[in-house]
Amino acid sequence: MLDAAIVGGGLIGLASALELARRGRKVCVVDAADGARASWAAAGILGPQSEVHAPSPMLELCRRSFALYPEFARGLGAEVGFRPCGTLHLAFTDAEEAALVEQRRWQEQAALRVEERSQGGRLALFFPDEGQVDNRRLLLALREACLREGVELRQGRAALGSAGLGSAGRRSAGLGSAGLRLQASGIRSEAESIEAREIVLCAGSWSGQLAALPVTPVRGQLLLVDAPPPACVVFGGGGYAVPRGAQTLIGATTENAGFDATPTEEGRAALLLVAAKLVPGAHAVVDHWAGLRPATPDTLPLLGRLPSGVIVATGHYRNGVLLAPVSAQIVAALVEGKPPPVDLAPFDPLRYAAESESALEDPT
Numbered sequence: 026m027l028d029a030a031i032v033g034g035g036l037i038g039l040a041s042a043l044e045l046a047r048r049g050r051k052v053c054v055v056d057a058a059d060g061a062r063a064s065w066a067a068a069g070i071l072g073p074q075s076e077v078h079a080p081s082p083m084l085e086l087c088r089r090s091f092a093l094y095p096e097f098a099r100g101l102g103a104e105v106g107f108r109p110c111g112t113l114h115l116a117f118t119d120a121e122e123a124a125l126v127e128q129r130r131w132q133e134q135a136a137l138r139v140e141e142r143s144q145g146g147r148l149a150l151f152f153p154d155e156g157q158v159d160n161r162r163l164l165l166a167l168r169e170a171c172l173r174e175g176v177e178l179r180q181g182r183a184a185l186g187s188a189g190l191g192s193a194g195r196r197s198a199g200l201g202s203a204g205l206r207l208q209a210s211g212i213r214s215e216a217e218s219i220e221a222r223e224i225v226l227c228a229g230s231w232s233g234q235l236a237a238l239p240v241t242p243v244r245g246q247l248l249l250v251d252a253p254p255p256a257c258v259v260f261g262g263g264g265y266a267v268p269r270g271a272q273t274l275i276g277a278t279t280e281n282a283g284f285d286a287t288p289t290e291e292g293r294a295a296l297l298l299v300a301a302k303l304v305p306g307a308h309a310v311v312d313h314w315a316g317l318r319p320a321t322p323d324t325l326p327l328l329g330r331l332p333s334g335v336i337v338a339t340g341h342y343r344n345g346v347l348l349a350p351v352s353a354q355i356v357a358a359l360v361e362g363k364p365p366p367v368d369l370a371p372f373d374p375l376r377y378a379a380e381s382e383s384a385l386e387d388p389t
């Protein structure tokens with residue numbers, strides 16, 4: 026019997042599978058592989074201090090994950106473009122400058138490193154303890170590392186069969202097993218069952234389709250432009266610029282468009298305005314795409330166990346690339362019945378409602 030069956034082969038699911046396999050666990054990852062995953066679409070910024078606006082458990086979670094990155098990246102045996110190169114925050118207006126002043130104030134109070142710079146006669150801030158990774162290379166390297174460690178990677182759309190969900194009581198007695206139903210993508214065949222001691226839900230924006238969790242998709246569009254890459258990630262002008270090889274990523278829109286991951290002309294126009302500020306000059310657009318960020322009402326991830334026994338690691342919203350290493354450690358600890366490396370209370374998947382465990386029936 027499998028120790029864990031993981032639904033979702035994005036960065037969170039694959040990083041969790043790899044961590045478990047390295048701890049000697051038998052793991053399978055099921056992915057619908059429809060190409061819309063956030064992990065492929067993302068910009069790869071690792072910004073624990075950029076994304077959080079006050080000292081909080083989320084800041085600590087992000088910083089812990091960033092600290093894990095050097096070893097996480099090294100352990101994959103492939104070049105994944107991890108660069109702890111820092112991030113530069115620019116201001117173009119008085120209001121943006123005031124926001125930077127406030128950011129520096131609380132971060133210095135919290136003993137975080139912030140360096141003052143100036144650009145265009147305005148305040149700029151440099152955060153040396155941040156960086157970037159090439160999230161696409163990372164995803165491919167994680168897949169390869171999972172295969173080397175004996176993780177079974179399966180393609181198909183999974184549903185949590187209500188009959189297959191072990192009760193909390195059975196699970197805590199260590200006797201339970203739980204089931205996934207798997208419908209192979211594009212093939213009309215009998216649904217297959219996968220039995221595992223633990224089911225781990227890492228289905229990103231689609232997690233709310235598998236269990237009653239408040240995860241909704243928030244579309245983000247990115248441009249790849251043929252501009253010389255900046256020396257580090259640069260924030261400002263309503264977006265950011267990320268060095269990607271010899272080119273530059275420009276991001277990102279934030280839109281409620283349901284599960285529609287199609288890039289739009291409006292998105293492109295908005296991103297070209299950001300590009301004009303951060304990488305001035307005429308640059309050809311090489312690529313333009315969109316992905317769906319898995320958002321929760323308070324923008325914090327959902328990390329923990331549902332009363333049904335299903336382990337949840339989802340809702341990483343803007344920070345799933347950054348949070349992959351620490352999420353993997355949390356999932357592995359929960360599967361092994363060990364204390365998680367951080368207090369999970371602020372990220373409890375049940376924090377919104379008592380009724381978060383009812384699984385939906387497989388529509389197929």
Ligand SMILES: Cc1cc2nc3c(=O)[nH]c(=O)nc-3n(C[C@H](O)[C@H](O)[C@H](O)COP(=O)(O)OP(=O)(O)OC[C@H]3O[C@@H](n4cnc5c(N)ncnc54)[C@H](O)[C@@H]3O)c2cc1C
Pocket residue numbers: 032033034035036037038055056057058059060061062063064065066067068069070071181182183184227228229230231232235244245246247276277315316317318319338339340341342343344345346347348
């Ligand atoms: C434009 C954009 C820019 C971003 N930039 C950054 C950034 O710079 N830094 C950062 O840290 N984060 C960033 N993010 C956020 C980050 O990409 C996400 O938080 C992270 O990728 C979520 O990973 P995941 O594995 O949970 O989800 P996903 O990568 O979406 O993976 C979920 C997987 O679940 C599978 N799945 C869904 N339903 C089923 C089912 N029923 N059965 C089987 N499989 C299923 C899907 O096929 C998918 O592969 C960005 C996101 C976007 C869209």
